[in-house]
Amino acid sequence: MDAASRSNALMAETGSLIDTVESGGGVMRFPETLPLRLEGGGQLVGLEVAYKTYGTLNEDRSNAVLVCHALTGDQYVASPHPTTGKPGWWTQLIGPGRPLDPSRYFIICTNVIGGCMGSTGPSSINPATGQPWGLTFPVITIGDMVRAQTMLMDQMGIASLFAVVGGSMGGMQALQWATEYPERVFSAICIASAPRHTAQNIAFNEVGRQAIMADPDWRGGDYARLGTRPEKGLAVARMAAHITYLSEPALQRKFGRELKKDDVSWGFDADFQIESYLRHQGASFVDRFDANSYLYITRALDYFDLAASHGGVLGEAFRKARNVRFCVLSFTSDWLYPTTESRDIVRALNAAGARASFVEIESDKGHDAFLLHEPIMEAALGGFLSSAAKARGLEP
Amino acid sequence: MSGGREDFREILRLVRPGTRVLDIGCGEGVLLEMMAQEKNIDGRGLEISPSGVAACLTRGLAVVQGDADRDLADFPTQAFDYAVLSQTLQAVREPRRVLEELLRIAERAVVSFPNFGHWRVRWALLAGGRMPMTGSLPTPWYETQNIHLCTVGDFVDLCDELGVEIEAAGAMAEGQPVREINPRSFMENLRAESAIFLLSRRTRTDGSTPEDRRPAKRASDDLFG
Numbered sequence: 001m002d003a004a005s006r007s008n009a010l011m012a013e014t015g016s017l018i019d020t021v022e023s024g025g026g027v028m029r030f031p032e033t034l035p036l037r038l039e040g041g042g043q044l045v046g047l048e049v050a051y052k053t054y055g056t057l058n059e060d061r062s063n064a065v066l067v068c069h070a071l072t073g074d075q076y077v078a079s080p081h082p083t084t085g086k087p088g089w090w091t092q093l094i095g096p097g098r099p100l101d102p103s104r105y106f107i108i109c110t111n112v113i114g115g116c117m118g119s120t121g122p123s124s125i126n127p128a129t130g131q132p133w134g135l136t137f138p139v140i141t142i143g144d145m146v147r148a149q150t151m152l153m154d155q156m157g158i159a160s161l162f163a164v165v166g167g168s169m170g171g172m173q174a175l176q177w178a179t180e181y182p183e184r185v186f187s188a189i190c191i192a193s194a195p196r197h198t199a200q201n202i203a204f205n206e207v208g209r210q211a212i213m214a215d216p217d218w219r220g221g222d223y224a225r226l227g228t229r230p231e232k233g234l235a236v237a238r239m240a241a242h243i244t245y246l247s248e249p250a251l252q253r254k255f256g257r258e259l260k261k262d263d264v265s266w267g268f269d270a271d272f273q274i275e276s277y278l279r280h281q282g283a284s285f286v287d288r289f290d291a292n293s294y295l296y297i298t299r300a301l302d303y304f305d306l307a308a309s310h311g312g313v314l315g316e317a318f319r320k321a322r323n324v325r326f327c328v329l330s331f332t333s334d335w336l337y338p339t340t341e342s343r344d345i346v347r348a349l350n351a352a353g354a355r356a357s358f359v360e361i362e363s364d365k366g367h368d369a370f371l372l373h374e375p376i377m378e379a380a381l382g383g384f385l386s387s388a389a390k391a392r393g394l395e396p
Numbered sequence: 397m398s399g400g401r402e403d404f405r406e407i408l409r410l411v412r413p414g415t416r417v418l419d420i421g422c423g424e425g426v427l428l429e430m431m432a433q434e435k436n437i438d439g440r441g442l443e444i445s446p447s448g449v450a451a452c453l454t455r456g457l458a459v460v461q462g463d464a465d466r467d468l469a470d471f472p473t474q475a476f477d478y479a480v481l482s483q484t485l486q487a488v489r490e491p492r493r494v495l496e497e498l499l500r501i502a503e504r505a506v507v508s509f510p511n512f513g514h515w516r517v518r519w520a521l522l523a524g525g526r527m528p529m530t531g532s533l534p535t536p537w538y539e540t541q542n543i544h545l546c547t548v549g550d551f552v553d554l555c556d557e558l559g560v561e562i563e564a565a566g567a568m569a570e571g572q573p574v575r576e577i578n579p580r581s582f583m584e585n586l587r588a589e590s591a592i593f594l595l596s597r598r599t600r601t602d603g604s605t606p607e608d609r610r611p612a613k614r615a616s617d618d619l620f621g
C-alpha cells in the first residue's frame with residue numbers, strides 16, 4: 001500500500017484531520033493502533049502532533065518542505081503566535097518571493113513531541129491516568145521527534161520531502177531525517193547546529209534544568225496537577241540560555257554598561273539595561289512555555305549524538321545519505337554551536353562522499369543570527385533551494 | 397588573476413567526462429558549471445568567500461567554504477579523479493603542502509599559475525628595477541595576494557622533489573590557445589606567460605604506476621591537442 005492510499009485508509013478509520021492541511025494546519029491524532037515507538041524503550045499511545053502548513057501540496061506530492069523548530073520554537077513559523085501575537089519566527093524566509101515561497105512549496109512545521117503547543121508532551125493528559133504526565137512522561141530524543149514527524153508525513157501521503165530545513169535543534173532534526181530516512185529526503189538544510197551536544201552545551205542546559213527544579217513551585221514536576229507554576233525557575237533558565245544565543249559584541253553594542261536610571265541603586269534591582277532586558281526575556285518566556293517541556297527538550301538535545309549510533313564515526317552516519325543534497329550554514333559569532341561543529345558535519349559529509357555545501361556567514365549577532373535578517377544566509381538558502389527544486393523538476 | 401581564463405578552456409578539455417572533480421578556489425563556480433554541463437562531471441568546490449559560495453549554490457553546485465591551506469585536510473584520500481587549482485597556488489601560504497594534498501585527494505591534479513620566469517617579468521625587474529606588472533600579474537606589489545610566486549623551472553624542481561609526475565605541461569598567454577611545452581626547457585621558462593600542469597603521483601599506495609591506470613589514450617592528447 002502506498003503512502004497516499006495508506007493515508008486515505010487511515011482517514012476513513014480515524015476521521016483524520018487531513019482536510020485541514022489546505023487551510024493551514026491542526027492537530028493530527030493518531031489512533032491507538034499507531035503508537036510512537038520511543039528510542040528509550042516503550043511507546044507513546046494516542047500521540048498528537050500539532051502542525052501548521054503553508055502553500056499547497058502538488059499533484060506529485062513532491063514539493064513538501066518540513067521546517068523544524070528550535071528548543072523553544074513552535075509550529076507558528078510564519079503565523080502570529082497565539083499567545084504573544086508576535087509574527088512567526090521565520091517570516092523572513094517564508095513568504096512570496098522569499099526562499100521558501102508557499103506558491104512553490106508545501107511548507108509544514110510541526111510542534112515537536114515533548115513540546116507544549118499542541119503536540120504530546122509532559123503537560124498533555126496521560127490517557128492511562130487522566131492526569132497531566134508531568135515527570136511520568138517518557139524521556140524522548142531528537143530521533144523520536146523525527147519519527148513522530150514521519151508518522152505525520154505518512155498521514156499526509158508524503159513519501160519523500162523535497163527539503164527538511166532547520167536551525168539549531170531544527171538543524172539536528174534535519175540531520176536525523178537525512179541519516180535515518182535518506183530515501184525520504186531530497187535535500188537537507190542544517191543551520192547554526194551541531195552533530196552532538198558538547199560538554200559546554202550540556203552544562204548550560206543543566207543550569208537551566210536545575211533552576212527549574214529548584215523552584216518550590218515545580219513540585220517534583222507535578223505542578224500542573226497541584227495548580228502551581230514554576231515561573232521563577234523557568235525564567236532563570238531562559239535568562240541563562242538567552243545569553244548563549246547572543247554574542248559578546250552584540251550585547252556590548254546593544255547594552256554596554258547603560259543604566260536604567262541616572263545612577264546605580266546600591267542594591268539588587270535591575271540597575272543595568274542588560275539585567276532588565278534579561279528579566280524581561282525570562283518573564284515573557286514563561287507565558288508561552290512549559291517548564292517540564294523545557295526539561296524534556298533540553299534532555300533530548302543533550303542525548304543527541306549522531307555519530308554514537310554509527311560506531312562513533314560521524315562519516316558512517318552519512319553513508320546512506322549520499323544522495324541527499326546537504327546545505328550547512330554557520331555564523332562566525334555563534335559560540336553555542338560554533339562553526340567548528342558545522343565543519344565536523346561537512347568533513348563527515350565529504351568523507352561519506354555526500355553532496356555537501358557549506359557557508360560560514362559573517363555576523364556578530366551570535367547563535368540567534370539564524371532567526372534574523374542575514375542577506376548571505378537568505379541568498380545561500382534561496383540559491384540552494386531553487387537549484388535543488390530544478391533538479392527535482394519543480395516548476396518555479 | 398589572469399584576465400581571460402584560458403586555463404578554464406584547457407581544464408575543460410583535459411578533464412575526462414563523468415569523473416569526480418574538486419575545484420579549489422572555485423570562485424563563483426564558472427568552471428565547475430562548465431565542467432558539469434559539458435563534461436557531466438560530479439563536481440565539488442572549495443571557495444574562501446561566503447558570497448562566492450552563495451553564488452555557487454545558485455548555480456546548483458556543491459561548494460564548501462574554506463581555505464586551501466587549512467581545509468584540504470577535510471577531504472578524504474583519493475576521493476576525486478581530479479583536483480583543480482587554477483591560478484591559486486601562488487596565493488597559498490604553503491604551496492608545497494597544498495600540492496601534496498592535491499595528489500592525496502585526487503588521482504590527478506591540474507595546476508595553473510603565472511610564470512615569474514616570463515621574459516617580460518624578468519625585463520621589468522632587470523631594466524626598471526620595479527616589481528613587474530604584466531597580463532598575468534596585474535596587481536601592484538602592495539596589493540597582490542600572490543605571496544609565493546614561482547617560475548616554471550621552480551615548479552618543475554618542486555615536482556621532482558615531491559616525486560610528482562608531470563604528465564603534461566602547457567604555456568598560456570591571454571587570448572591565445574594553450575601550447576604544449578617541455579617544462580624543463582630554458583626557453584619555455586622565458587616564453588610562458590603563465591603555465592598549466594597535469595600532474596599525478598609517480599608511485600601509488602597499491603604499487604601501480606600512473607602508466608598502469610592511464611586510459612589507452614594519453615591524457616595529454618586530450619590536453620594541448
